[in-house]
Amino acid sequence: MQAGKLSNETLKNIIISNLKKNNNDILIGPDVGEDCAIIKFQDEVCVLTTDPITAAAKNAGTLGVHICCNDIASAGVRPLGVLVTILAPLSAELNDIKTVMDEVKEACDILNIDVLGGHTEVTDAVNKMVLSITAIGKGKIGEYVTTGGAKVDDDIVVTGFAGLEGTVIIANDYFEHLKRKLDEKILKDAQSMMDNISVVKVGQIASDFGVNAMHDATEGGILGAIWETAEASGKGVHIFQNKIPVKDVTLKICHELNIDPLRLxxxxxxxITCNNGAELCNKLRENGINAEVVGKITESRKIITTDNGDVEIMPPESDEIYRIKV
Structure with missing residues (x-):
């Protein structure tokens, strides 16, 4: 099998299709593209998500907290805390575990959330550190946002820059290899992009603005996230490649490694999808967040216009980061 997440088709056929909902308080359960489970508690909802960190050798604690809290933010609610599971290999030292937990604590302090508990274990079942985090948030019933809420003619807004997390991971984990080909300042700039990994503020602004769908772009990159948003909504998309924001440093790193920044x-x-993307972009930019309208939600087909014409957007497969060979 390929490294990375299962394909959406396999996920649907092997896992999701075999599940059934046993409790009516579960408002949103597992589905392709949906980042969070949402559970009803009277007039409030509890929002939960979970993710491992396996692709990064460095900054695992920082990435783990922000990635999970980004999922909570994509539901338009505020994260409250995280549960942390660390599986350390036999070769690990206590300082390795301390480093991960120091990163977790620092990220939680930045987001003003709590470590709620977890589990730490040394085991021969893994050959490198594996970190799994569950994040919890809460909001008002009827005010949460899903991936599958996009409507025809919605503008598609992309915030931040495509390939951001991948750029940070690669610049850290492959620094010695890349510095033979790229200027060290470029790589240091790439590492500093870690400071922009959180979209919690984005989620709060978008929720207050009133949007129809949100989805955090993780494995499969920006094209994968756009495809999943359309698929979860039962809609199509038409986007324009030249409107997707990508930092120059990401393009340079991806060129050197022969990987696609839009699938990173x-x-x-x-x-984000909403009926007034330009206004939302202005609101986000006023808060120091880069945002661009990259296309529209359509009835059916998923299309990207490139320099070579219109191309069908394919479902996300194994992330580009797993294709790196040095």
Whole structure:
């Protein structure tokens, strides 16, 4: 099998199709593209999500907290805390575990959330550190946002920059290899993009603005996130490649490694659909957040216009970061 998430087709056929909902308080359960489970508690909802960190050798604690809280933010609610599971290999030292937890604590302090508990174990079941985080948030019933809420003629807004998380991971984990080909300042700039990995503020602004759908772009990159938003909504898309924001440093790194920046893991980048994308972009920019309208939600086909014409957007497969060979 390929490294990375299961394909959406496999996920649907092997896992989701075999599940059934047993409780009516579950408002949103597992589905392709949906980032969070949403549970009703009287006039409020509890929002939950979980994710592992497996692609990054460095900054696992920081990435883990922000990635999970980004999912909570994509539901338009505020994260409250995280549960942390660490599986350390036999070769690990106590300082390795401390480093991860120091990163977790720092990220939680930045977001003003709490570590709620978890589990820490040394095991021969893994050969490198595996971190899994569950994040919890809450909001008002009827005010949460889903991936599958997009409507025909919605503008598609992309915040941040495509490939952001992948750029950070690669610049850290492949620094020694890349510095032989790229200027060290470029790589340092790429590493500093970690400061922009959170979209919690984006989610709050978009929720207050009133949007129809939100989806955090993770594995499969920005094209994968746009495809999943359309698929979850039962709609199509028409986007324009030249409107998708990508930093120059990302393009340079991806060129050197022969990978596609639009299919590269992109936490820090949110896909939003709403009926007035230009106004939302202005609101986000007023708050120091880059945002661009990249296309529209349509009835059916999923299309991207490139320099070579219109191309069908294919479902996300294994992320580009797993294709790196050095």
């Amino acid at each position: 893991i992109s936490s820090g980048c949110m896909v």
